[in-house]
Amino acid sequence: MIGYETFDAWWWPYVFIAIAGWLATDIWRWLGVLVGNRLSQDSAALTWVRAVATALLAAVIAKLILYPSGELKNVPVALRLIAVTAGFAAFMIGGKRIWIGIVVALGLLIGGQVLIDPALFAG
Amino acid sequence: MSISSGQHGAHWFLKGARGIASLPAIILMSAFVGFCGFAVEAGIPLGETVFMTGMIWALPAKVLLVGSILAGVSLPAAFITVALSSIRLMPMVAALIPEIRTEKTPTWLLLLLSHFIAITAYVFTMERIRDVPREHRVAFFAGFGVTVTSANIVLVSVIYSTVANLPAMVAGALFFLTPVYFLTSIWASTRDRAGHIAMVIGLALGPLFHQWAPELDILYAGVIGGTMAFAVDRLWKRGARP
Numbered sequence: 001m002i003g004y005e006t007f008d009a010w011w012w013p014y015v016f017i018a019i020a021g022w023l024a025t026d027i028w029r030w031l032g033v034l035v036g037n038r039l040s041q042d043s044a045a046l047t048w049v050r051a052v053a054t055a056l057l058a059a060v061i062a063k064l065i066l067y068p069s070g071e072l073k074n075v076p077v078a079l080r081l082i083a084v085t086a087g088f089a090a091f092m093i094g095g096k097r098i099w100i101g102i103v104v105a106l107g108l109l110i111g112g113q114v115l116i117d118p119a120l121f122a123g
Numbered sequence: 124m125s126i127s128s129g130q131h132g133a134h135w136f137l138k139g140a141r142g143i144a145s146l147p148a149i150i151l152m153s154a155f156v157g158f159c160g161f162a163v164e165a166g167i168p169l170g171e172t173v174f175m176t177g178m179i180w181a182l183p184a185k186v187l188l189v190g191s192i193l194a195g196v197s198l199p200a201a202f203i204t205v206a207l208s209s210i211r212l213m214p215m216v217a218a219l220i221p222e223i224r225t226e227k228t229p230t231w232l233l234l235l236l237s238h239f240i241a242i243t244a245y246v247f248t249m250e251r252i253r254d255v256p257r258e259h260r261v262a263f264f265a266g267f268g269v270t271v272t273s274a275n276i277v278l279v280s281v282i283y284s285t286v287a288n289l290p291a292m293v294a295g296a297l298f299f300l301t302p303v304y305f306l307t308s309i310w311a312s313t314r315d316r317a318g319h320i321a322m323v324i325g326l327a328l329g330p331l332f333h334q335w336a337p338e339l340d341i342l343y344a345g346v347i348g349g350t351m352a353f354a355v356d357r358l359w360k361r362g363a364r365p
Contacts, residue, residue, distance in 0.1 A: 051353045
């Protein structure tokens, strides 16, 4: 099967990215334009599409927290959940100000890691 | 187009461009620092990382593509993985387009501008578009989309060589910033009750479907969760009206 390292040419990775990355994402955007062009504002169909979009994003959020990529993997899942829950609570109590939620969540995430392993603070 | 409406268009384009200094754009840029670190770690060269930033734009799709390259999967498999995860772009674009277009907006322009739609642009636009006169909404969105995409292309090219030195804890925090920001900002920008119900159901269904269908979990959670939220909202409305 053709893969990322199949051809040694400098341009091949770009073709790979264009097909598996650009085309794989933009076809959905184009389809979205064609569908969205047929939806009238404040129709029930648009409410449904918006609800689907919101539920999709919520699922992405939950997955980014529970099954993260990169360095976040090394933070205990309980600490991630406590930080995001407290952050969201602070956001609601603080009059839906987004920066309050972010400061509380990140503060707890970093503070919690320092509490668990003070050596991290040095590195 | 008269001269005065052209000037208004430029004015709103610049207003959208000024969104580069907004909280959503700043958080997105921090997330791109995190992504850039991931790409460096994965051994993706500078040129390809920059190319991905401009051509794919949606951050989760890029993370998946890099993951696929790391795993050494075939081109069709990488295409399917990225395409499946990106289906979510379709309802997002479909929900956004009726908010920004007028009857006269040409479809080709919307097709072109749709490339700039990803979660951040969606959230930013939904939050602010009601305050923009309808005839200038496309200009406003274009100003934001083009500016933020270009800025991140520049950002990725500039930080690529230094990002590997980022402390692990900072890198982890950068990856955490994105979900926390999405959670609060989508909640704040959702205007209808159906949206709030969809948010709660989607948060629960995402991890649930991940157990059964890790490839399609987001899609299932979106379609089933969104439909449930829509139905609950309809029943609620009917109940309120005796």
